[in-house]
Amino acid sequence: MDLIDDPQPGMNAPEFSVSEISGAVKRMIEGEFGHVRIRGEVGRVSRPRSGHVYLDLKDDRAVISGVMWKGVAARQVTQPEEGMEVVATGRLTTFPGQSKYQIVIEEIAPAGMGALMAMLEKRKAALAAEGLFAEERKRPLPFLPEVIGVVTSPSGAVIRDILHRLRDRFPRKVLIWPVAVQGERCAPEVANAIAGFNALTPGGAIPRPDVVIVARGGGSVEDLWGFNEEAVVRAAAASDIPLISAVGHETDTTLIDYASDRRAPTPSAAAEIAVPVRRDLLAWTAEQEARLTSALTQGITRRGQRLVDLSRALPRAETLLDTPRQKLDRAGDRLPAALRALVHRGEARLSQASGGFRPSLLTHRTRRMGDELRSWSVRLGPALERGRTAKQRDLDKIAPRLDPARIEQARKNGARELEALSRRLARVGAAQIDGWRDRLDGLERMRQSLGYTETLKRGYAVVRGDGDVVTTRAAAQAADALEIEFADGRLAVGEGSATPAPKPKKPKDTPPEQGSLF
Template structure:
C-alpha cells in the first residue's frame, strides 16, 4: 500500500494519525542520516536526562533532542550560543505536527567555537574561586613518592622517569590512562581520585606529589583537559598536582586549577624533585660556613678572654699572702697542741685529786643519817608504814574525784555564761532593727522613747538596720499609751552546791 493518497476522487480519506505517521516514515526513510551545522539555542537539560534544544542559522531553525543514553557520548556539552555539527535523523512529533532531529553525536563546528566554550567555562570556574591563588598548595621540597598520570606508551613517561632518575632518588608510581579522545577526561579524573584515596602507611605508598602529563597537539587533541568535571576533580584533590599538558604555548583548563603549571613534562619532573648533587653541595657549603663561623667565634672569645686576663692580678700574687699565713699557722699548730694538752692534763689532775673514795663514802654516810632521822620523826608522829602505804593507794581515786568536781564546776560556769549572753542579746537596743523597726534620736543624740518627747518641727535621726535618715516632726499626733516597763532581767540561777567530798588523810 502506498503512503500517498490515490488521485481518484473516490479514494477513502486518511485519518489524521495515518497521515502523521506516514509523513514520519517518509522523513525517517529519506533523512535517516543527516549532518547539520548551526548554532544552539533554547538548550534545556530535562530532569529525566534528555536534552532539548534548537539548532538555527540566520534564516531557519529546527528543534532537536538528545536522548539520555547519548548525552554522555557527545563531544561537547550543549550550551546556548555554541556552533556545532550534529549527526542524527529527521523525524516528526505526530502529536504536535512538527519535525525535529534526533541527535546521535555532536561536535564543535571549529576552533573558534571551542575557544568560546572554553572561555565561558573558564569564567564560570573563576567565579567559583577554583583559580584563586590562596587555594594553591605548596609543593613538597623532597618528595619520597611521585605519582605520574599519563600514557604508558608515549615518550612523555620516559622523559619524566629519566629526568627524575638523574635528579632525585625516589619512587615513581605510574597510573596509565589515555590522554586523548572522549574517554581521556574520565580516566584522568579516576586516576587523580585513585591516588588521593590511597591511605598513608598502606601496602601501596601514597604519593607526595602528582604530575598529569601529555605531549603537544592541536586544540582538539588537548580538549579532554578542558573538561569541567576533570577541573573540579583536580580542585577537590588533597595531593599537590603539577599540570604538564602540551607545549609551553598550549593552555588548558587544568593548568588554571592545578597547584603549579609546567611548560613541558620534563619541566614538571624538575619542579617536582630537587637535584641531589645540588643539595649535597649546599649541605657541604653550610658545613664549611658553620665550621668557619665556629672557629671565628672561638677565636673571638679567646681574644676577649686574653684581653680581660691582662687586667687581672697573677694567681701567685693572690695566693702569696694566704700561703704565708698558712705557713705561720701550721708552724704554731704543734706547739699550741702541746700546750693545750699540758693545760688539760693539769686540770685533770686537779679534779682527780678531789675524786677519792673517802668523799663518796662521806656523802653516803650523810644521806643515810638524814634518812634514819626522817624515819624516827615519822614514828614519833604515830604514822606506821602500813598506813603510809594505804594513803598512797588512795591517791588515784582522790585525783579522779578532784578532776570530776572541776569539770562540773566548768559546766556550771559555761551555762551561766550562755544565759548572760542571751540576756545581753535580748536587751540590745538595735536588735528590733532587724525586724523593720527604727531608732528615733533627737538632735542632741538622746533616744526618743515616746511621742511626748518630740515637738513639731524638731529634727530627728531615724536609724535603720542598713543606714540612717534625717527627718522633721511635722504635726501633733495622738500620744500613745505609755509603754509598759520592760520586764526585769532574769536573775541568774544560783549555782547548785556541790556535795561535800570527804578528803581522807593523805598519809
C-alpha cells in the first residue's frame, strides 16, 4: 500500500490516518532494528496476573519500555528486579495504542558480576528484614533421625557421597527427591521438593523425613544462583522439618544457607551432621553401662555393710522374750497370794459390816409393819360397811322422788358396782399385803445372810471381852475375861491374857502349788 496519496487541490502535503502513520513507523523500526542488545538499569517492574513482565530500561538520559511474555519470563535464570543493571536482548517494536516504542525481551541477564552481587546483597537485606534469617526461627536437629530426606540431583556424585557417609557412620533410611541443581528449573523444583517433604503425613505409606538435606556440588555463582532465589529461601524458612543446607564448597555461600537450620560446608559434612557415629554411641553406651553397674554394686555393698553395722546394735532374737518371761513368772508366783489377800479383805469388810448390824432393829421394823397390816385389815371391813351404809342412806333419801322401777334398777346397778368395787378393793388389798409380806421375807433373808450367825456356821467365831466385841489382840490381852461365841453356843474363857494360837500346819496331803508355765 502506498502511503503517499495525491494531495487535494490547494494542499501541498499528503494526509495520513493515525493507523497509517503508526503502521509506517512500526515497519520502519522493526526493519531497521531487528535484534538488539540494550544495556541499562531496570526501573519500574510490573508483573500482572497474566504472567507477563513489564519493565523500564533506563540510563541517566532516556527510558525505554520493555516486555517479556509469560513463556520467556518463565525460562529466565535471573529475574529482573528494580535497580539491577542488565543486558536485554530482543527486538524493537511499537505499541500503537499508546504511541510508544518498546523492546520485546527474549533474554535478560545481569550486566556483570558486580551487578549480580549487588542484586544478591539487596535480596539478602530484604529477606533478612522480614526475619527469615533470624536465629530464633531455627530448629534443633534430631539426635538420631529415622528417615533422612535428600533434595539433590540423583545422577551426581553428591548423593553417592551422602549415602557413603551415612553408611559408614550410622545407616538410616534415605528418601531422595530428584531436582535440577542449576538452570531455570532449579529454583522451582527445589522449592517444591522442600514443600513436598513437609506435606508428607507422619506414619503414612511414605515416611515423613525427620531431617532434610538440600545438597549440591561446587560451581560458579551463576551455577549456584538457583539457591539464591526468593522462592527457595522462603520454602527453606517455612519448612517444619529441620533443614541442612549443603550447597557448593566451604567458600560458597547462598541465601538458602542463611534460611536453613544448619549449614554444612560440603554434602559429606551434611551427612556427618545429620547422624552420630554408631561406634561412638556403642562405646559410650558400654561405658555408661559399666558405670551404672559399678554404681549399683557399690550402692548395694554400702547398704549391706550399713545393715550389718545396724544389726550389731540390735539384741538377739532369742533374748527379746527373756524379760517378758521373767515378768510373767513373777506375776504367776504372786497371783495365789494376791487372791488369798483379796478374799481375806472381803471377809474382813463383811465381818465389819455384820458387826454393826442390829437384828433387833430389823425385827422391830418387821413387827411394826405387821401390826400396821393387821390394823389396816381390821379397819378395812368397817370402812367398807360404812361406805355401803352411807350410799344406802343416800338412796333412801332420794327414793321418794324417783320412779320405783328406776330406783330398783339403780339399786341393782349400785349393788353391782359396789360388789365390783369391793372385789377390786379386796384384790388390791390382798396384792398389797402379799407385796409387803414378800418384802418382809426378803428383809428377813437379808438379815439372816448379813447376820454374823450365818458366818459362825462357816467356822468363824465372835470373841467378846467384858461384854464388848474384841477385834484386836491388844484388846483381848487387856480384857479381864473372854467369851467366844460359836454357831452352837458360847464358851467362856478363863481370866488372864490369851495365848496366841499356834500357826496351823499345812496338811501333808496338800498338793504342791502349781509352778510357772514358763
